[in-house]
Every structure is written in C-alpha cells, then in structure tokens.
Amino acid sequence: MMPDQSRIQFLLQQYTAGSASPEETRELFGWIRMADDDAPLRAYMLGLWQQTAPNTEFPSVNWDDMFSSIVHRSQTGPKEYVAPAATRNASKEIPVLPQSHTRLDTRGRAWRMVAAGIALAILAIGGYWLTRSEKTPPPVAQQTTAPVKEYADHTQHLVLPDGSTVILHKGSTLQYQPGLSGNNREISLDGEAYFDIKPDLSRPFIILSHKLKTTVLGTAFNIKAFENDKHITVTVTQGKVKVEDERKVLGIVLPDKRMVYDIQTATAYQEGVAAGKTLDWVRQDVIYEAKTFEFIAGKISLRYQVPVKFDNEALKNCLITASFSGTESLDEMLTVVCTARNATYTISNGTVTIHGKGCNDH
Incomplete structure (x- = not known):
C-alpha cells in the first residue's frame, strides 16, 4: 500500500536535499521494496512524470529500465551519488519542493514538481540519465521514404492510393508520401489538377499549392497554381472546400464558385462561375x-x-x-x-x- 502523497514528497525532498535521516531513507526505500504489487509503484511514478513532463526539457524515459534500476537500488541500499566528471561543474543543481506556499513562476514550479517525482530515480540509479547520455551515441536519423512524384507531360488520369482520382494538367506536378500515409492525406501541387476525393472522415484530404492550403470538405474541385502565375484559383464543382493561406482562413468555396488568390498582395475574393465551363481543359x-x-x-x-x-x-x-x-x-x-x-x-x-x-x- 502506498503511503500518503505528501509523505512521499517530503521523503523525496529530504533525500534530494541530502538531509534525509537514516530512518527517512530506510522508509523511502522501504515502501519501494515492500510494495505488494509493482503496478501501483509504476503507475505512481509514471503519473508524477506525466503531470509535469510536457513542461520540461527532460528526455524521454524507458520506464521498464528505470523502474528495474530503482527497485534494484532500493534492495542494495542508497549510496553517495557522484556526478560524472564531465557534468560536475556544468550541471545545474536539482531544485526541491518549497517548504512554504510562496508563489513560483511556471518554469520553477515545473522543475520542482518533476524533482519531487523523479529525484529518487535520478539519484538512486547513480545518474541514470547523465551516464546514459554520455555512453549512448545520438540516434541515427531514420531515412524517410522518398515521396511519389507525378509529372504530366500530357493530361493524365491518376488514381491515388486512397481511391481518389486526379486529372493532372499537362506541365503539372503532384507529390505525396507513398500510400498517402499519415493522419492527413496530404499532397503538393504545382500546376493545375481536377480532384474527385474519396470521403474519409478520419483523414482529411489536404492540397498544398504554393502559398495556399486547401482542405477538402466535399468531393470535386479544380486548383490552378502554376509556380510563375500571379494568381491561384480554386473552383468547386461539387461539395465544398476550405482555403487558407499562411496566415488565416480565406473562406469556404461552394459549388459554382471560384476563389481567386493574388499572390503578391495576399488577398482573395470569390466569384460565381459556371464551373463546368472553366474545366474545358479536363476534356482535352x-x-x-x-x-x-x-x-x-x-x-x-x-x-x-x-x-x-x-x-x-x-x-x-x-x-x-x-x-x-x-x-x-x-x-x-x-x-x-x-x-x-x-x-x-x-x-x-x-x-x-x-x-x-x-x-x-x-
């Protein structure tokens, strides 16, 4: 059974500050060693970490390794912790929980809360993170899969991995990750293309065309965004799409409407069109x-x-x-x-x- 949380924090504070009495040290290691079940201890330590880790710069934790090290340390007894030579002068002192209710700034409070939750881990395993960071080389960056790149030297009809279809205008380029993997189905377009998107509520379809981002809220639409053009146009034949630039949402475009975006002034307007007439190139x-x-x-x-x-x-x-x-x-x-x-x-x-x-x- 776990002791009261305030008691744990007090013992951790004393141990971190180096002022724990032999009785307090034995009590601290005792509740680790005598726990009836590993699960509550793991959950408790992980819970304290998760409450504060997003606001800190600590590295990620392998909890299985750390927990094993803590339990082993509790069984063999505490020893004096000596920081590795390379970090003795450079490392900062680990702050401890305040003994008063003095208001702390956000960063200071985060450090102190983390200290309460993981000070035992840091000290009891002999500088787990510090020594580990010295011995472990930085991870090798994983190679990313090369994107699929479609260039049309004539008008082409493409079927994307998700079942959506694209009519790609001559001289246009479409690029996307293999399988349209990820939380979003995201592609890049340089040129002109007509899209008929297969619905998937769990994964939005997004087209990046130079300065514009078009998110599909419906099905069929046309985008014209050649690199050297002064304007980007989005014309909707069915459904609707949301169009944004680098700063804000420009609007929702509905059927038989066209949004015209001026690249130089970063302004946009909508106008009514006979969408079918504007797509004559698709019938070439x-x-x-x-x-x-x-x-x-x-x-x-x-x-x-x-x-x-x-x-x-x-x-x-x-x-x-x-x-x-x-x-x-x-x-x-x-x-x-x-x-x-x-x-x-x-x-x-x-x-x-x-x-x-x-x-x-x-």
Missing part, C-alpha cells in the same frame, strides 16, 4: 469526331498510362465518334469506345487488349 483529348480506333487507343494509353493493343489489326482503322467529360475511369472509357465498334476488351498484367472484328469483316 477525350472528344473524338470520326477518329480511328487506333488514334483513340493511343490517347487512352497516354491518359491512363497503360499499353493498349489490338488482337485484330483490322480494328485499328475503324472510325469512332464519342465525347467524354474527362473524369471517366479507364473501364468507363473503354466500355464506350468498344461498344461503338461492337468490340470487347480485357486487361491483363496492366495491358489492355481490344478484341473484335474489323470494320469490313462480316
């Missing part, structure tokens, strides 16, 4: 008027970054007229163009193969 290369199947297959290959081949050469010269919004998936687009020529397709090992009779075959 997906409106076909009497184009050959081979021509369309080449455009699909570039847009979705997949090889496309024909198992019947006679299909290549078949003419097709078709029009798309530009946001369709690969399967949706293939289904339409194949249906137009009474053909089918398969996808195997990342390659699309189109099957069917030629235009003049019967």
